[in-house]
Amino acid sequence: MTSIQSINRGVLLLLALLLASAAYASSHREAPLIADDPLADNVDVYAFRSPDNPDMVTLIATYIPMQLPHGGPNWYHFGEDIRYEIHVDNDVATTGDDIIYRFTFRRTNEDPTTFFNIRLGKQNLKTTYTLEQIDNDGNSTVLVANGDVPAPNIGPRSIESPVGLGEESYASYSNSTIQTTSNGIEVFAGPVDDPFFVDLGGIFDLGNAPRQEEDPIDGLACFNTNALVLNVPITELLKDGVDGTPDNILDGDFVIGVWASASRPRVRILQTDGTKAEVVDSQYIQVSRLGMPLTNEAIIPIGMKDFWNACTPYDEARDTIFDRYFYNPELALYMDDDLFGGAVPAFAPLRIQEASYTVLGPVDFTNGADGLFILKGNEVLDGTALDDEIFGNLLLPGANKPRSVDLWPIFHTGVPNFPPYQLATGKPAGNPLATGKPFINNFLPSGGDMLRLNMAVPVTPRESDDFSSLGLVQAAVLGLTDPRFNGSDSLQLIPNMDGFPNGRRLEDDVTRIELQAVSGVVLAAVGLFYDDYDPSEDDSPVTADLVSVLSYTTGVEMNDEPFRSEFPYLALPHSGKGECSGALRPNSTAGALPEEGIGMNAPNVVGVNFPNPFRNQTTIKLHVREAAAVSVDLYDVNGRKLENLAKEVLPAGEHQIDVRLNQLPEGLYFAVVSNGSGKILQTLRMVKTN
Known part of the structure; x- marks a missing residue:
């Protein structure tokens, strides 16, 4: 693994410029x-x-x-x-x-x-x-x-x-x-x-x-x-x-x-x-x-950004000058331990498939590799979307363009309901090219970068236990793992099929989804699983590497204000005389503000952390200047609220709390911390063990 110390000053400067452009996403x-x-x-x-x-x-x-x-x-x-x-x-x-x-x-x-x-x-x-x-x-x-x-x-x-x-x-x-x-x-x-x-x-x-x-x-x-x-x-x-x-x-x-x-x-x-x-x-x-969100911020390099803004999607479709940035995305360099993965420790859960298992041999999707182009001309591509007789060379344009099969179509054409772009559910082990469970069709190959929405896909109710800000990523997880959907290879309405990148809902956490996509989560959904998957040993494709990618979070997973349930849906603008009118925000909270009635010079700062993993008890550590009203709710990975862990006024220090659901299975959970006014302060990842 390349360490930060071994990366020269020029590489770090390049990384700084890239992420500086993404920071205003x-x-x-x-x-x-x-x-x-x-x-x-x-x-x-x-x-x-x-x-x-x-x-x-x-x-x-x-x-x-x-x-x-x-x-x-x-x-x-x-x-x-x-x-x-x-x-x-x-x-x-x-x-x-x-x-x-x-x-x-x-x-x-x-x-x-x-x-x-x-x-x-x-x-x-x-x-x-x-x-x-x-x-x-x-x-x-x-x-x-x-x-x-x-x-x-x-x-x-x-x-x-x-x-x-x-x-x-x-x-x-x-x-x-x-x-x-x-x-x-x-x-x-x-x-x-x-x-x-x-x-x-x-x-x-x-x-x-x-x-x-x-x-x-x-x-x-x-x-x-x-x-x-x-x-x-x-x-x-x-x-x-x-x-x-x-x-x-x-x-x-x-x-x-x-x-x-x-x-x-x-x-x-x-x-x-x-x-x-x-x-x-x-x-x-x-x-x-x-x-599409983040295109000009985190994919197009600084020297091309003004030119990209001046083009239409139709110009982009005619001129392939931008395609190279999707075939070998720069962000993928920092998800590859053989390149500059060590420069960004926070991206450690996000790694690109280097030897994705298939019955046809391992496939490498890291930058500069050939990806599925190694199969070009092979009869195994016949009848698939990668067959020249179907879509020409749209999705396999050449060697050294590994992400032409996933990132490029997500941004430029949408995804057709055609093998291999179907869920791995129903496919023989190790054969991602086979017909699988129909998933989504938002294929519209007439322009370049656009949001593509299939208006036939019904709405997932916002109040549903199945609703998730992970959009199509969560829909794919349900299609692969949920007994309601993974026992059949027939077409079903899976919750969140109406989410990004099939259109974009206000609630969708697009930063998280796109970083997971760069790491190859879409490839995994169709059967090109991560390197630690071995069908002879693993009953489920949900291996440690895939769980690592799915559980990745930037730490900010929802808007600071709730969206309205009626048109125009967006939250009202903050008032020039309200809590956002220049009050100093605590450094240790996720966008939290001083409690009502407390002056700027003595904000009731709430910072919370949990030791992980936990079993039936955990410790909440509060960093406050004075006693604070705190509520902590436990959610599963599908966004379903399980229980309230704490709701009381607590002083600074450590407080032991019980997780009363003793039969809670092992896995990933989230604790949502709110203040006394119900405003969400932060969301924390928790790992349950037995």
């Missing part, structure tokens, strides 16, 4: 040019079947990253000379987008006599929007002509008092701006809590996520962003000639690609009198785009 300041233009900066894109109305699909694009809730007097706003667009591709037979939803904005100064943003019922500046729907031929239809954008959540006097807007609450005020178009689309445009969650500080510190000797922190807790949210009837998103009833959950006619962009006029002239720039050119230039 998902797309927070991800490229040099767009980092200087926050109004046009794509932040995130989501596409999922609406949890409360399965006849609709929710499309979300967020812009303007990392907004301070108290960021006045000039509050964050949509740009007036920017075209914000959500793009939909639903037909491989057409070239380019089939539907574009274009938002443009206008601001009006209602009271130029004040420096306050809101005073006496007037906004300064009031923002409105126009929403157009544009078809593949360029025909435009105005859906909303003068929609209201809610003002920033400045504080209760500005929003609720008679000297402000006089609204009942910010929630009711924000919801009052929702529009419904004549073709049944619900629309919201305005400020929200940033829904992304990740330990920015840990990742930025040379990949220290999960942090090795301290508690994780959600680096995006307390930040706001601006969102465009559409609830669109599924029938509006289908290609021409397709009715609203899918054949089954694999129906390819129900697959759409979704991406978002921001474009600016090619030429503007700045004015000497301080007024806004004059637009002198009607041609708009794309300056930012986003489809």
